[in-house]
Amino acid sequence: MNYFDLDGITTPITSLTFPELNMEIHVKRDDLLPFSFGGNKVRIALEFLNDMRAKGKNCLIGYGNPRSNLSRALANLCASQGVPCKLLAPSEEHGGFIETANSRLVASLNTEVFRCEKYEVAPAVDAVTEQCRNEGLDPYYIYGDRYGKGNEAVPVRAYAKSYREIADGEYDYIFLPTGTGMTQSGLIAGALECGGKEKIIGISVARNKEKAEAVIERSVTAYFAEQGKAFTDRDRICVEDDWLCGEYGLYDAEIEQTIDLAFHRYGLPLDPTYTGKAFRGMLEYIRRNSLQNKKILFLHTGGTPLFFDYLASKSEKNGD
């Protein structure tokens, strides 16, 4: 039984008035995708599950921190579709395990978590694969082979499809948070397929510009290679790392102010790791480049559980 698919589901686009920029900002609310608090990772996790089925497999092996949105989306979709889910989780760098809303949800969703060191993922993939086979299962590792190669095109499909939901908007700019680059790669692929001319600007939340753009180039190339096509429009790739704020997970007072403004004025939840960091970067980009009379879309990539973690952590800091 498959209890959820995306057929016929679109997410709303709301419009936020920014008088200080003399501008409207449209927000594609993928956080309102009606499954597991939505977000880009629900669309991407669905592509992995579809690919697993297409390859005749019956058990999914994920890789990621149980605190991540992808881990939660994979765990929930597997639970929804009755697919056994195993999660390879990198050991914690900074001492003990920190519990968050996502990790609590992953734990509640009957996902079997295997810890491994970051430098020995390949043998860990082998070991979990072996265990699945001993359980009579035929496993699928989301990232391809034991070295995490071969499946680069699959997550790109999510936003190549989803781009069609925004194509009619004829935006001048699309901004989004860019981490692994899977979502931005999909938007670029979708725009090329649909003839979209907008600038697609990823605000990096994890990597420097060079590295982030190189990963996107590989992903989009893999996506088109599947169709026997070459990807030659490298100038469509743009990641800005000026608002990375050090590294993944770090944030500053300006990001916090952006989160406050978005919630107070627009009832819009943002989190400091992805959407809040990227929204702040977008506002700065607009100011720096004096953009006017442009139609701008921000892709809200979800992460509602992170908003509530942030809310609780602020309260703890205040000694409440």
Added chain:
Amino acid sequence: MNYFDLDGITTPITSLTFPELNMEIHVKRDDLLPFSFGGNKVRIALEFLNDMRAKGKNCLIGYGNPRSNLSRALANLCASQGVPCKLLAPSEEHGGFIETANSRLVASLNTEVFRCEKYEVAPAVDAVTEQCRNEGLDPYYIYGDRYGKGNEAVPVRAYAKSYREIADGEYDYIFLPTGTGMTQSGLIAGALECGGKEKIIGISVARNKEKAEAVIERSVTAYFAEQGKAFTDRDRICVEDDWLCGEYGLYDAEIEQTIDLAFHRYGLPLDPTYTGKAFRGMLEYIRRNSLQNKKILFLHTGGTPLFFDYLASKSEKNGD
């Protein structure tokens, strides 16, 4: 500046397959209303703000616990519209103040909270009104006069309007959580105005059947009285209290199992106080009455912050 209104916004209706009931259950996802985690209280709070403006006032006085969904919705809409917001909050019955996601949000939204005893609300309304006037403001108390009378029709408008979003569905049954009865009153009023014939069944989360139905009768009567009409269809009022689970806020293992099932299978967040309690009641009602071949809608009235409170509390109970 008004940064949010409902013009052109509809929430999705998703369909959940329940093989054990041989039935589909449609869910109106008002939790996905794109402002402040949505829910019925956002629609109701908007009606209070519209009424405040219609009456030429410029400051809102609410009444309720800062942990409530209504307090959060009022505080956020006031912040969004630049309207000063004062909240009369009943003193805690059970000792110290318990912080929750809603109370944290209310605190962050610049809402001035005044504590009062439940048996002396009227003088507290007077005192806050006086203070507002001293600040040069012209205040509006959401519930009417100092005794909380006179504004019964206003919150009913929210779901009398919103009923039109579901009228085309031609449902046989609409189920929803019923607390104060404002939402159910609105649905009944809307159905009468649109000629809807479905059964509208409130699963009580707070009051016994008799008291809950009497409050709804007064509210719907007030709504139609504003239009110079009589409300005579008292047989349209139905509240079931068999699944109240003692009193407001209490829940049992069956409600917890319902919440688990809804999230695991459908990625649908429910909370133990409102939607989880009501969803469980609906499932039992369907079984008890052997409903088959009926088209059923569940109105998800929101409360995402309560889902995350519940998630954190479960984790604390487990000693994590």
